[in-house]
Amino acid sequence: MLQRVSSKSLIKGKQWFAIAGIIIACLIPLLVKNPYQLDLVIWIFLSTIFATSIYQIATVNRILFGVSAFIGIGSYISTLLVMHGVSFWGALPLSGLASAGIALLIGYPLLRISGIYFAIVTWSLAEVLVTVYKNAPGFGGIQGFHDIPGPMVFGQEFAGPVPYFYLALGLMAITILFFYRLKKSRFGQDLKLIGSSDVLASALGIKVSRYRLICFAMACFFIGMGGSFYAHYLSYIEPTRFGIALSSQMFAFSVIGGLGNLWGGLVGSTAMILIPEGLHAFEYIRQVIYGAVVVFVMVFMPGGIISIPEKIRLWRKGRAQPLTKAT
């Protein structure tokens, strides 16, 4: 009883880790002065937002393979809003909301579809949107948009990678914290139940399709905000950026980290951005290595990188057992 009270009032061990992690992350720009390396870390944070959102949708048994559809929606809406005089700080949440709104609209008919069909449906959506951006009037055509202004603070535009670094870190922290709190909530437990069995969940009175739709829209909200950041950080967007390549990259990050774990997205993004980087190879060779790592992980650890400690624990336990039996 005492323990329960204290664990509620105090910060628990795991949360200390998270806070320590954020503090260390905040110090990175002081240690890393090289803008190129800082840029890599910003991409890790941004990819984590997308990969973690893919994880969140996977908890209700849906594979968002075409994540670039929603990244694109966020990017384009944010760019269009800023071009029409809205401040970045207004456009950021609005593009998240727009992405969530579109997710609600199309999720209603499409979330009924499961398994590989849903993966392909979201991929199709991304390809259709790319064609829309290229051809529909008002989306900048095949060239897209250039010179997208950065966020303004006190009348000053973001200069250099450091402010973007903190913005990306903040967005990533909010995303992970939100999904962490969600996981611990009653709603999150219901979602987990839906993930294990639709039939069981609905037998227990959970409104399966509604809950799944809300979960999908929540994840798409964060993806849309990430998309907004993406546009303003790059300062240009073009339709072909939101095709299959971006989707499959983000999807691979989340699976390689571990699709069954909230931290999988962070682990996967970090590993898959830093490993090819550390090898100092040319672009194509780097991509070849990247592909090989994906294959390796899938063949030898289907649970992703994050499953390694668990595997080691099981392996040691498995070795220990015969010994205890013998004695």
Place this chain on the structure above:
Amino acid sequence: MELFPQALVSGLESGCLYILVALGLTLILGIMKTVNFAHGEFVMLGAYFTFYFYSGTDMNYPVAFLLTLVTMFGLGFALDKALFRPVRGNMLAGFILTLGISIFLLNLGFIVFGTKSRGISGVFSGLVELGSVHTSVERIATSAIALSLMAVLLLIIYRTKLGRAFRAVAIDSEAAQLQGVNTSMISSLCLAISLILAGAAGGLLGVVFNVYPTMGTRATGLAFVIIVTGGLGSVPGAILAALVIGLVESLVSTYIGGDISWGVIFLVALLTIAFKPKGLLGRN
């Protein structure tokens, strides 16, 4: 209205080649329950093998084409033993594994083959005029080869003992194993045949269009659109859908614009899944 018969014919000609692209994918999905995202990259490999056998040596086209098929068969057999085995039956793991293979092969293609676009030229020559419709010997010949390969595959699947084993494993792998079917051999053969089809598609596409490393990305997209429209794992569905998609692509290119057709065929896939999830020939 004059454009219509022309669009129809060239759509059907493309459709015949798309049949080959899609059949390999639907086969491996239907029988081994593996989603092969690298299928298009195997099409690309097939195209390059044919190109190098044909242009690099003094082989004639049929020999180069057959040699490609044999190479693809060996590659498929080896790949199944080495990589596909651990993820068999697990669609998600298979999807990621093949995603990795696709990234690997695509970029290896850039390194080994270069980014230059090539063509397998001078195989067939001559133009054909049928009333108001213009076409070439090349397109008619490749369509005929594609259709005959398709016929061979259908004969194997529906008229041989091996085909019966394939169908049995597709329905229930464990039950088939209990009846004495060597499922691991079937799975290797299945990937090998799937790769033969991909290689053949590549060898023929290379004659009609160009050979370049990213052609596989396009082929993967096409193959997935087709098998989704036809119903996942369905062979007759894939054949019908390949022709439909070929026609849709050709008609949209003729009447609206070539750059829209790619989006439109994905829209077809999207709407098919939304309204008829089991595809054109699937039972709902």
